[in-house]
Amino acid sequence: MGIPPGCVAGLLVLLSVGQTPPGPKxxxxxxxxxxxxxxxxxxxxxxxxxxxxxxxxxxxxxxxxxxxxxxxxxxxxxxxxxxxxxxxxxxxxxxxxxxxxxxxxxxxxxxxxxxxxxQTPEYYCTVCSITVRAPQTCPCCQGPMELRMRPDRR
Ligand SMILES: [Zn+2]
Known part of the structure; x- marks a missing residue:
């Protein structure tokens, strides 16, 4: 699956790991x-x-x-x-x-x-060939994304 240039910024996910006190086990x-x-x-x-x-x-x-x-x-x-x-x-x-x-x-x-x-569901943009985990408009082309089941990798 190739990612067209220009899509990368839209794919960046910022994982913020906060300074939280130790919680319950x-x-x-x-x-x-x-x-x-x-x-x-x-x-x-x-x-x-x-x-x-x-x-x-x-x-x-x-x-x-x-x-x-x-x-x-x-x-x-x-x-x-x-x-x-x-x-x-x-x-x-x-x-x-x-x-x-x-x-x-x-x-x-x-x-x-x-x-x-x-099976694991994912949302796929046929134009950009990218997938995301939840329904949304495509972060790259703003087009619709369709539900599909992820090809099995196990
Ligand atoms: Zn797209």
Whole structure:
């Protein structure tokens, strides 16, 4: 995949590593289940809570195979699950980090089931041949990007 000149500036991602005090211990976990909005997950569990839609339709959670509900922290890694409903509802596997006492899961990577197997979604610009992790206009040509499943590298 070549990157046309001029695109490089748009691809620069600044990773700011702040001077934060040591937080709670993190544990790497792999969770399996279905990614749903909080509203859908409550419904699936038969919980008759009238959650306000402002939160319930925007918060994305993993409803685990053990029927436990884990809210996802919205960030660069998980953003596609929040923005693209096509990625929700089916089987999913999420690798992430859990912090002691914190209910939110920080997503590292995730896969969703497509065509009977778990695959990693990405968004692709056919003009520039570049990919990003979350739906957006192309950072290079400002054109539309399309959802596709990343060719398997394993
Ligand atoms: Zn483009």
């Amino acid at each position: 993190a544990a790497d976990v792999t969770l399996r289940g279905r990614v749903l909005t909080l509203a859908s997950a409550l419904q699936s569990l038969g919980i008759a809570a009238q959650a306000d839609p402002e939160q319930a339709t925007k918060q994305v959670v993993l409803l685990g195979d053990d029927r436990s509900l884990t809210p996802l922290l919205s960030d660069e890694a998980s953003r596609a699950l929040f923005l693209d409903e096509r990625l929700r509802g089916g089987r999913a596997e999420i690798r992430g980090r859990r912090f002691a006492g914190v209910p939110y899961l920080q997503v590292t990577t995730f896969q969703v089931e497509r065509d009977g197997r778990l």
